[in-house]
Amino acid sequence: MSLWEYANPKKFMETSARIMPWAVGLASVTMVTGLVWGFFFTPDDFRQGSTVKIVFIHVPSAMMAINIWIMMLITSLIWLIRRHHVSALAAKAAAPIGLAMTVIALITGGLWGQPMWGTWWVWDPRLTSFLILCLFYIGYIALWQAIEDPDTAADLTAVLCLVGSVFALMSRYAVFFWSQGLHQGPSLSLQTGERMSHVFRYPLYLCMVAFGLFFLALLLIAVRTEIRARRIKALEARERMG
Amino acid sequence: MMPDLGKYWLEVSASYGVSLAILGGLVLLILRRSRQVRLQLAEMEARRTRREAADG
Numbered sequence: 001m002s003l004w005e006y007a008n009p010k011k012f013m014e015t016s017a018r019i020m021p022w023a024v025g026l027a028s029v030t031m032v033t034g035l036v037w038g039f040f041f042t043p044d045d046f047r048q049g050s051t052v053k054i055v056f057i058h059v060p061s062a063m064m065a066i067n068i069w070i071m072m073l074i075t076s077l078i079w080l081i082r083r084h085h086v087s088a089l090a091a092k093a094a095a096p097i098g099l100a101m102t103v104i105a106l107i108t109g110g111l112w113g114q115p116m117w118g119t120w121w122v123w124d125p126r127l128t129s130f131l132i133l134c135l136f137y138i139g140y141i142a143l144w145q146a147i148e149d150p151d152t153a154a155d156l157t158a159v160l161c162l163v164g165s166v167f168a169l170m171s172r173y174a175v176f177f178w179s180q181g182l183h184q185g186p187s188l189s190l191q192t193g194e195r196m197s198h199v200f201r202y203p204l205y206l207c208m209v210a211f212g213l214f215f216l217a218l219l220l221i222a223v224r225t226e227i228r229a230r231r232i233k234a235l236e237a238r239e240r241m242g
Numbered sequence: 243m244m245p246d247l248g249k250y251w252l253e254v255s256a257s258y259g260v261s262l263a264i265l266g267g268l269v270l271l272i273l274r275r276s277r278q279v280r281l282q283l284a285e286m287e288a289r290r291t292r293r294e295a296a297d298g
Contacts, residue, residue, distance in 0.1 A: 039258060040245055050247040054257045061261070100268045108257045115250055214265070218272055225276040228283045235286045 007084035009227045016220045023217040030210035037203040045200075054112045056204055060211035062105035062130070062171075068098035068215060069133065069161070069168035072140075076158035086223070088154035089230065091161065092144050093222035097215055099137040106130060125174035126183040129167050136164035150230065 005011050038056030045052035072094050078087040109127065110120040121127065140160055147153035196204070247254045 035258075040243070044248070049250050050245070050254050051250045053247075053254050057257055057261045096271075097268065100264050104261045104264055107260050111253045111257045111260075115253055218269065221276050222272050225272070225279050228279045232279065232283050232286060235283075235290065 004082075004084070007078075007082070007086050009086055009230075012086050013224060013227060016224055020217065020220045020224075023213060023220060027210060027213035027217040030206060030213055034203055034207035034210045038207060042200055042203060048116060051112055051115055052200060054108050055200065056207045058105060058108040058112060059204060060208045061101045061108065063208060064211045064215055065098055065102040065105050065130070065133065066168050066172050067212075068094050068101060069137075069164060072098065072161050073165045073168070076161040079154050080158050085154075085230070086227070088150075088158070089226040090219065090223050091157065092154075093226050094215075094219055095137055095141050095144070097218050097222070099134070099141065101211075101215075102130065102134040102137055106134060124183050126171060129170040129174050132167045133164065133171050136160070136167060140164065150233070 035056060039053055042053060042056075044050050072091040075087040075091040075094075078084055079091070106127075109130075113122070114120045140157055143157050143160060144153050147156060195201075
């Protein structure tokens with residue numbers, strides 16, 4: 001069976017209907033468990049105090065903000081190359097979720113930065129590229145709303161997505177090649193040295209999985225809605241023609 | 243039950259509160275639109291079926 005079969009809206013609706021209850025159930029269980037574990041059952045950090053608990057929201061949301069844009073990049077490329085409508089609709093459906101994740105990462109970052117850095121905001125490479133990514137999400141959603149013809153909208157938003165990918169990648173890798181700035185390096189690293197204690201690491205892993213599943217569950221619902229909305233437009237056009 | 247957040251209680255509580263509000267709002271918006279579109283499509287499909295049956 002080919003992956004491209006899922007580009008058929010009917011096949012996608014059938015398969016997603018089977019996956020959706022599992023995705024919703026797993027997302028709910030992991031999200032509640034991860035956040036309750038992180039908030040109620042982790043100790044204070046010896047340097048950061050209780051603000052370390054913000055990591056369980058900030059890191060997963062920032063990770064998803066970037067990953068969702070990369071997912072949109074892949075589906076946009078599929079649209080541009082193979083013209084599969086479901087891939088264009090998947091990119092469209094993912095954007096509001098990505099925007100929510102970006103806003104959460106920016107707000108929690110500010111709330112964490114104030115007590116630790118002494119400032120809510122600084123024009124640091126990672127923070128700035130994240131703000132630009134947020135503006136790209138808003139622009140992407142606005143562009144879909146502004147264009148009547150869905151294929152033209154899919155084309156133009158796909159191009160915007162390609163351009164915005166520079167900032168999505170910069171958000172992730174800015175800390176490696178831009179040494180100035182307040183933001184620390186990656187929170188989770190495989191390299192030896194100062195590593196996060198397992199007391200914080202395990203609930204953080206769970207929250208990261210939870211945010212991924214949360215995205216999957218919402219994406220499936222939203223793509224199914226977009227497919228139905230496209231069907232409504234087709235029926236309306238048929239009704240108009242008599 | 244509530245952990246002692248010390249002097250950073252406002253920042254930590256606000257982080258969780260705002261994030262959960264955004265996630266909750268997002269879920270509500272997506273579910274509401276899903277329901278609206280599903281009902282609208284069902285209505286259109288039913289109308290189409292009725293019309294086709296009437297046309298023979």
